[in-house]
Amino acid sequence: xxxxxxxxxxxxxxxxxxxxxxxxxxxxxxxxxxxxxxxxxxxxxxxxxxxxxxxxxxxxxxxxxxxxxxxxxxxxxxxxxxxxxxxxxxxxxxxxxxxxxxxxxxxxxxxxxxxxxxxxxxxxxxxxxxxxxxxxxxxxxxxxxxxxxxxxxxxxxxxxxxxxxxxxxxxxxxxxxxxxxxxxxxxxxxxxxxxxxxxxxxxxxxxxxxxxxxxxxxxxxxx
Amino acid sequence: xxxxxxxxxxxxxxxxxxxxxxxxxxxxxxxxxxxxxxxxxxxxxxxxxxxxxxxxxxxxxxxxxxxxxxxxxxxxxxxxxxxxxxxxxxxxxxxxxxxxxxxxxxxxxxxxxxxxxxxxxxxxxxxxxxxxxxxxxxxxxxxxxxxxxxxxxxxxxxxxxxxxxxxxxxxxxxxxxxxxxxxxxxxxxxxxxxxxxxxxxxxxxxxxxxxxxxxxxxxxxxxxxxxxxxxxxxxxxxxxxxxxxxxxxxxxxxxxxxxxxxxxxxxxxxxxxxxxxxxxxxxxxxxxxxxxxxxxxxx
Numbered sequence: 001x002x003x004x005x006x007x008x009x010x011x012x013x014x015x016x017x018x019x020x021x022x023x024x025x026x027x028x029x030x031x032x033x034x035x036x037x038x039x040x041x042x043x044x045x046x047x048x049x050x051x052x053x054x055x056x057x058x059x060x061x062x063x064x065x066x067x068x069x070x071x072x073x074x075x076x077x078x079x080x081x082x083x084x085x086x087x088x089x090x091x092x093x094x095x096x097x098x099x100x101x102x103x104x105x106x107x108x109x110x111x112x113x114x115x116x117x118x119x120x121x122x123x124x125x126x127x128x129x130x131x132x133x134x135x136x137x138x139x140x141x142x143x144x145x146x147x148x149x150x151x152x153x154x155x156x157x158x159x160x161x162x163x164x165x166x167x168x169x170x171x172x173x174x175x176x177x178x179x180x181x182x183x184x185x186x187x188x189x190x191x192x193x194x195x196x197x198x199x200x201x202x203x204x205x206x207x208x209x210x211x212x213x214x215x216x217x218x219x220x221x222x223x
Numbered sequence: 224x225x226x227x228x229x230x231x232x233x234x235x236x237x238x239x240x241x242x243x244x245x246x247x248x249x250x251x252x253x254x255x256x257x258x259x260x261x262x263x264x265x266x267x268x269x270x271x272x273x274x275x276x277x278x279x280x281x282x283x284x285x286x287x288x289x290x291x292x293x294x295x296x297x298x299x300x301x302x303x304x305x306x307x308x309x310x311x312x313x314x315x316x317x318x319x320x321x322x323x324x325x326x327x328x329x330x331x332x333x334x335x336x337x338x339x340x341x342x343x344x345x346x347x348x349x350x351x352x353x354x355x356x357x358x359x360x361x362x363x364x365x366x367x368x369x370x371x372x373x374x375x376x377x378x379x380x381x382x383x384x385x386x387x388x389x390x391x392x393x394x395x396x397x398x399x400x401x402x403x404x405x406x407x408x409x410x411x412x413x414x415x416x417x418x419x420x421x422x423x424x425x426x427x428x429x430x431x432x433x434x435x436x437x438x439x440x441x442x443x444x445x446x447x448x449x450x451x452x453x454x455x456x457x458x459x460x461x462x463x464x465x466x467x468x469x470x471x472x473x474x475x476x477x478x479x480x481x482x483x484x485x486x487x488x489x490x491x492x493x494x495x496x497x498x499x500x501x502x503x504x505x506x507x508x509x510x511x512x513x514x515x516x517x518x519x520x521x522x
Contacts (some may be wrong), residue, residue, distance in 0.1 A: 046435075048435070069439075069440070072434070072437045072438060072439045072440075072442075073437070074437075075434075075435065075436065075437035076436075076437035077437075080435060080436075082435075086428075086431075086432045086435065087432075088428075088429050088432055089428075090240075090244060090429075099432070099433065099436055100436045100437070102233050103433065103436060103437050103438040103439070103442055104437070105226040105227070105229045105230040105233075106229065107225070107229050108229070108232070147436070
């Protein structure tokens with residue numbers, strides 16, 4: 001990201017002059033108060049929004065100049081965990097996770113095998129035929145994480161991925177994302193969870209009123 | 224290739240799921256298409272049968288030229304020969320007075336009518352067939368003109384006016400069918416389009432999620448096009464089924480009335496190709512309706 005600003009209304013910046021660089025395999029926490037611009041920053045990275053100013057290069061593609069028809073191909077390489085989960089209510093857990101693989105035309109048998117392995121990793125294999133409405137908030141969050149990870153993305157963006165999880169489960173999910181980073185995925189996690197940030201001692205980007213005010217290791221820091 | 228098949232299977236599943244999730248709206252769309260196609264199909268069936276009768280008239284078209292009394296056999300043969308040289312004529316057969324009498328006697332009730340008559344009241348005649356490619360009103364016109372100038376011809380009978388009137392009626396039925404079809408197709412398009420649009424709005428969240436995980440525009444939209452096409456095809460099959468049942472139930476009851484319109488021609492149902500046209504017409508209507516809905520949704 002090079003000097004990126006985003007204004008939804010002229011003059012009112014959600015992000016202002018943000019520059020940062022995240023490498024493959026890097027694990028980064030994104031912190032800041034509500035409204036600081038964390039979600040906007042993540043949305044810019046998977047082309048859900050376009051920058052008002054500046055350039056964003058994701059996986060070699062310039063988001064500011066990306067054609068609409070090229071967006072799906074980019075998104076297939078980026079896994080996203082949304083704060084509100086964004087699960088398909090009328091589909092089963094298995095189908096929700098598999099949708100990431102369906103859109104690339106993966107044969108059904110392969111999809112089912114991959115989804116089962118993924119659900120096992122998030123501890124939900126026994127719930128694969130259930131619908132999201134019958135799951136707890138934490139379980140729904142784990143489905144969202146499984147969906148983001150099952151396609152083995154090159155970038156993983158997670159917006160408060162442990163917000164509805166108990167501490168033990170939060171650690172398990174973070175470990176899962178950490179292992180994705182170890183396999184080469186660049187992971188960017190927006191979170192308020194100070195405990196997690198301190199536990200993992202990873203790079204932390206801190207946003208304040210749309211500006212990047214801190215970029216450095218998290219060790220020993222508190223918010 | 225395999226990937227295309229996999230994606231196609233996913234899209235079909237998604238379309239079926241869409242129909243299932245909005246079963247009532249889909250049912251209404253299917254019923255609307257079926258009713259529209261039923262009316263269009265009924266008109267088409269009438270036109271097809273009228274056209275069939277016209278075609279048969281064309282094939283059987285035979286003109287009879289009655290000869291004046293008192294012509295010698297040689298004069299009659301000469302007349303037949305001259306008629307056979309007219310450019311539109313295929314075959315000429317001379318029927319003598321005696322042959323005409325025998326022929327009439329052989330018809331039902333003919334012998335009874337001839338009883339009590341003295342002598343042979345029937346004239347000799349020429350049975351004239353046109354060349355198959357000249358069996359048209361123009362061909363008939365050329366023959367009439369040629370016969371008009373020939374001495375020895377008393378009267379010509381061919382039922383041309385009746386055929387032309389019937390052809391006009393068939394053409395009117397066809398044009399009315401097109402007009403009715405256009406109005407019904409438009410109404411059906413609107414209903415299908417609105418049904419699909421309701422489905423689009425109801426599933427907006429789902430479509431957003433699909434787009435967020437990297438689904439292409441085609442992947443998101445194709446199930447709706449398939450859904451509309453499928454609804455149309457089902458409507459077409461239903462319409463065809465009802466028409467078929469109606470045809471086989473009603474035709475025996477209406478045989479005397481139909482005989483008035485169709486003469487001895489046996490009423491027929493649609494051939495396989497015509498049936499497929501009706502079904503694909505329904506599918507086409509469904510496809511157009513969903514295309515219209517998608518265009519409106521985008522705007």
